[in-house]
Amino acid sequence: MTGGETGVVGQAVSPAKWDHRIKRASKLAADHPFASEVLRFYSHVASFQKGIYEFFADMPPDLNALVPKFPAFLDHIAAAAPEPLAQCARDLRKSDPDHSLDALNAFWDAAPQFHPEPGRATELLACIFLQPYAEYLADSSEPKPPRETFGTCPFCSARPVAGVLRPEGDGAKRSLICALCATEWNIGRIVCPACGEETVEKLAVYTAEQFPHLRLEACDTCRYYIKTVDLTKNGRAVPVVDELAAIPLDLWAQQHDYVKLRANLLGV
Ligand SMILES: [Zn+2]
Numbered sequence: 001m002t003g004g005e006t007g008v009v010g011q012a013v014s015p016a017k018w019d020h021r022i023k024r025a026s027k028l029a030a031d032h033p034f035a036s037e038v039l040r041f042y043s044h045v046a047s048f049q050k051g052i053y054e055f056f057a058d059m060p061p062d063l064n065a066l067v068p069k070f071p072a073f074l075d076h077i078a079a080a081a082p083e084p085l086a087q088c089a090r091d092l093r094k095s096d097p098d099h100s101l102d103a104l105n106a107f108w109d110a111a112p113q114f115h116p117e118p119g120r121a122t123e124l125l126a127c128i129f130l131q132p133y134a135e136y137l138a139d140s141s142e143p144k145p146p147r148e149t150f151g152t153c154p155f156c157s158a159r160p161v162a163g164v165l166r167p168e169g170d171g172a173k174r175s176l177i178c179a180l181c182a183t184e185w186n187i188g189r190i191v192c193p194a195c196g197e198e199t200v201e202k203l204a205v206y207t208a209e210q211f212p213h214l215r216l217e218a219c220d221t222c223r224y225y226i227k228t229v230d231l232t233k234n235g236r237a238v239p240v241v242d243e244l245a246a247i248p249l250d251l252w253a254q255q256h257d258y259v260k261l262r263a264n265l266l267g268v
C-alpha cells in the first residue's frame, strides 16, 4: 500500500477563508436550487463558525472559554436548521448548562472518531460548534513533520470529508481535507483512502453533469466513497462548500450501495 507523497498542504490562520466559504455558498445556492436550502443553512453555520475561529486571536485557545458561547450558538441553529437538528438545539438550550458542558467535552474527547448519522444530533451540534476550534488549533500549530497517515488526518486523526485535485505541472496532485480540523494532506492519485485498494478496475469514478468539476470516487473493495473537487477544472471552487452542494453524487452513491467515508458537517 502506498499513500503517495506525504506532507501537509499550506496551513495558516486565515479568518478570510470563512468569507470565501460563505460567498461560495451563496453563489452555488443561486446556481443549484436543489441545494439552496442546504447551502443557506451552511451560510448561517459558517458565519457563526467564523466568530469561533476568530475568538482566540488574542488569547490561548481553550475549549472552556468557548462554552459561554454555546447558548447563542444553539439559538442560531434553532432559528435556521432543518428538523430534527433545530429541535435538538431547542432541547439543549432548555437543559442544564452542565449538560451542555458535558456534551461538548464528551464530543471533544472522541471527536476524530465521530461520524455524523441519524440519532446523533447532539454530537452533530457539538461538532458544528467545535469544528472551527479544531481548525484554529491546526492552523495556529507548527506544521507537523510529514508522516505516513494515509487515509486519516496527520494532525487530528479524523477521516477526510472531501478530496481535492490541485494543479501540478501539466496534471494534478490529489489531497484530502480533514472533516474536523480542515488540514489538507497529500495522497496518491489512484488509491482508496479507506482501504488502500490500488487496482484501477476496483476504483469507480462517477460524475454528474451539474458538477463537471466534481467526481465521486468509490471503492468496490470496501464500498466507501468520497467526493473530490477538481480545482484544475474550476479554480473558483471551495472544496468544503462545493462538496455540500453536489447532492446528486451522494444520491447516486446511495443507490449503488456505497457508504460515505465521513459525512459532512450537515450530516450528509
Ligand atoms: Zn484533522
Ligand SMILES: [Zn+2]
Residues within 6 Å of the ligand: 192, 193, 194, 195, 196, 197, 219, 220, 221, 222, 223, 224
Ligand atoms: Zn477501499
